[in-house]
Amino acid sequence: xxxxxxxxxxxxxxxxxxxxxxxxxxxxxxxxxxxxxxxxxxxxxxxxxxxxxxxxxxxxxxxxxxxxxxxxxxxxxxxxxxxxxxxxxxxxxxxxxxxxxxxxxxxxxxxxxxxxxxxxxxxxxxxxxxxxxxxxxxxxxxxxxxxxxxxxxxxxxxxxxxxxx
Numbered sequence: 001x002x003x004x005x006x007x008x009x010x011x012x013x014x015x016x017x018x019x020x021x022x023x024x025x026x027x028x029x030x031x032x033x034x035x036x037x038x039x040x041x042x043x044x045x046x047x048x049x050x051x052x053x054x055x056x057x058x059x060x061x062x063x064x065x066x067x068x069x070x071x072x073x074x075x076x077x078x079x080x081x082x083x084x085x086x087x088x089x090x091x092x093x094x095x096x097x098x099x100x101x102x103x104x105x106x107x108x109x110x111x112x113x114x115x116x117x118x119x120x121x122x123x124x125x126x127x128x129x130x131x132x133x134x135x136x137x138x139x140x141x142x143x144x145x146x147x148x149x150x151x152x153x154x155x156x157x158x159x160x161x162x163x164x165x
């Protein structure tokens with residue numbers, strides 16, 4: 001391809017619904033819940049958890065947002081990329097981060113209808129009870145955000161780091 005040729009990407013899809021505009025009180029409540037859930041958690045760990053849940057839920061909008069926020073918080077591109085295969089690349093993460101990622105997977109997917117004891121116990125070994133409660137809240141909140149994003153087909157690519165913090 002020469003420099004004169006232009007790469008043609010597929011067209012951007014429109015969002016289905018601007019849910020925050022039509023349900024502003026719900027949006028404001030979600031923002032308050034998100035703020036409360038993040039208290040006391042390491043910002044980089046929080047972004048890793050949000051990226052991982054968003055990968056599992058296929059929320060492109062949230063992947064865009066939280067990857068940019070993670071980079072702005074000092075996270076490395078390499079660790080963000082490896083999140084999709086964190087179980088095979090645990091050496092990129094601390095034991096505490098691995099426990100948080102396993103808990104994120106379990107809470108997000110709920111494959112067997114529950115969070116396995118061994119996953120919960122591993123997280124409990126690395127997080128004080130108050131911090132673990134905050135982590136569970138943060139995982140729950142990002143899953144709710146993902147459901148709004150996916151259902152309403154929110155469009156990725158326009159978010160700037162820190163825009164919604």
